[in-house]
Amino acid sequence: MTSSPARRGRPPASTREALEEVAFELLLRDGYEATTLQAIMTAGGVGRSTLFRYFGSKAGIVWGEFDRAVERLRSCLRDADDTPVMAAVRSAVVESTRLSQEAAPDSWLDRFRVLDRDAALAAETAAHWRVWAETVSRYVAERTGLDASTPVPAAIGGAVQAAYVAVLRRWSAGDGAVDIDELDTALRHVTDAFQALLNGRDLA
DSSP states (O other): OOOOOOOOSSOOOOSHHHHHHHHHHHHHHHOTTTOOHHHHHHHHTOOHHHHHHHTSSHHHHHHHHHHHHHHHHHHHHHTOOSSOHHHHHHHHHHHHHHHHHHHSTTTHHHHHHHHHHOGGGHHHHHHHHHHHHHHHHHHHHHHHTOOTTSHHHHHHHHHHHHHHHHHHHHHHHTTSOOOHHHHHHHHHHHHHHHHHHHHHSOOO
């Protein structure tokens, strides 16, 4: 009896994180619309049941970790101490980023590159980033007694999100190195300016 030939190439993706890494390599190379679930299963060496157990759909691959990142941001904001509101925001963004990067170190920046560059995802990406910014806005509103939809909390959420994306773009355009201290410094310019505004004006 002859034995079966040994499998060559990439070993099967045995965890959700490993399969995500495979998927985002394909998404970055081929684009969202051209990347099929079958292509992901083939590249990852897994069957349909495994892929759907982890993700449920192609959209689940793309947005699942983003949604978890937003929840990490909410959790970090909930756990913030009584430091000035904008220092708490900066600390929460930095810490939630560190946790997200640790959760998926091999695919984290590839995920951002796909979301930032793929025209097919532009509308959904904008909607997801709006949820991220509104998470910051609501926290600022709770701490200051302002309505989250009024200009100052809304502007803070949008500005912090824009500064954050600018740092992610710089990282993704470089060698892929993630410098959490750089993020803290970049956000400080924005958060300190808004803290001065909150300290110095009647915004009610």
